[in-house]
Amino acid sequence: MSDLHNDRMSPGQPSSSLGKVVLASNNAGKLREFAALLDAAGIELIPQGALNVPEAEEPHVTFVENALAKARHAAKLTGLPALADDSGLCVRALRGAPGVYSARYAQRAGGEKSDAANNARVVEQLSGETDRRAYYFCVLVLVRHADDPEPLIAEGRWHGEMLDAPRGANGFGYDPYFFLPALNASAAELDPAVKNASSHRAIALRELLARLTEVA
Ligand code: IMP
Numbered sequence: 083m084s085d086l087h088n089d090r091m092s093p094g095q096p097s098s099s100l101g102k103v104v105l106a107s108n109n110a111g112k113l114r115e116f117a118a119l120l121d122a123a124g125i126e127l128i129p130q131g132a133l134n135v136p137e138a139e140e141p142h143v144t145f146v147e148n149a150l151a152k153a154r155h156a157a158k159l160t161g162l163p164a165l166a167d168d169s170g171l172c173v174r175a176l177r178g179a180p181g182v183y184s185a186r187y188a189q190r191a192g193g194e195k196s197d198a199a200n201n202a203r204v205v206e207q208l209s210g211e212t213d214r215r216a217y218y219f220c221v222l223v224l225v226r227h228a229d230d231p232e233p234l235i236a237e238g239r240w241h242g243e244m245l246d247a248p249r250g251a252n253g254f255g256y257d258p259y260f261f262l263p264a265l266n267a268s269a270a271e272l273d274p275a276v277k278n279a280s281s282h283r284a285i286a287l288r289e290l291l292a293r294l295t296e297v298a
Pocket residue numbers: 167168169170171184185218253254255256257269281
């Protein structure tokens with residue numbers, strides 16, 4: 083029987099026995115976005131900063147390893163179940179780069195740590211490239227305790243194409259250069275509510291909720 087089994091749960095409800103879960107991030111936007119959906123599963127998310135948990139290292143070359151490291155770190159220091167995410171942009175013609183280095187892509191090449199410098203590096207690397215396919219990737223990892231042998235893992239991919247000139251003023255990161263053909267807009271041209279409902283994070287969260295229901 084799973085640790086998540088909950089006798090009080092009514093059949094078919096995406097509920098779990100986890101109760102309080104520490105979020106291995108202090109990003110207010112993520113907390114809002116994640117808390118709204120997980121509330122439906124009876125989970126109360128607490129940002130790790132509120133429990134004095136310092137940020138974990140993210141030394142790995144895959145998103146899932148970094149998310150797992152962050153979740154374990156938060157679970158170990160709090161004794162609570164922990165949820166962590168890791169995300170980034172993967173460009174097909176760049177063999178998945180910027181990938182786990184999305185936040186510091188230009189810095190790795192001697193530039194500054196800024197969205198503008200990161201975007202400039204990707205635009206330059208894609209100059210003359212006809213394959214513009216890319217996706218945002220998000221992985222969510224939930225551990226019930228620091229030594230959980232069976233973390234819940236959910237992934238989301240949001241497919242688009244890279245532009246060579248920016249469009250729109252919303253969002254952050256690579257959004258002005260990330261075009262969604264189905265919506266005929268860049269991610270930075272979308273209403274934030276539309277982005278939050280369709281993004282890689284939203285896809286991964288829905289997947290996590292489904293997994294929670296499955297194992298509960
Ligand atoms: P993190 O997982 O929140 O640390 O995100 C890592 C990096 O991936 C960010 O600093 C951005 O460069 C990029 N990224 C992740 N999600 C998005 C998004 O929704 N829009 C734009 N950039 C993103």
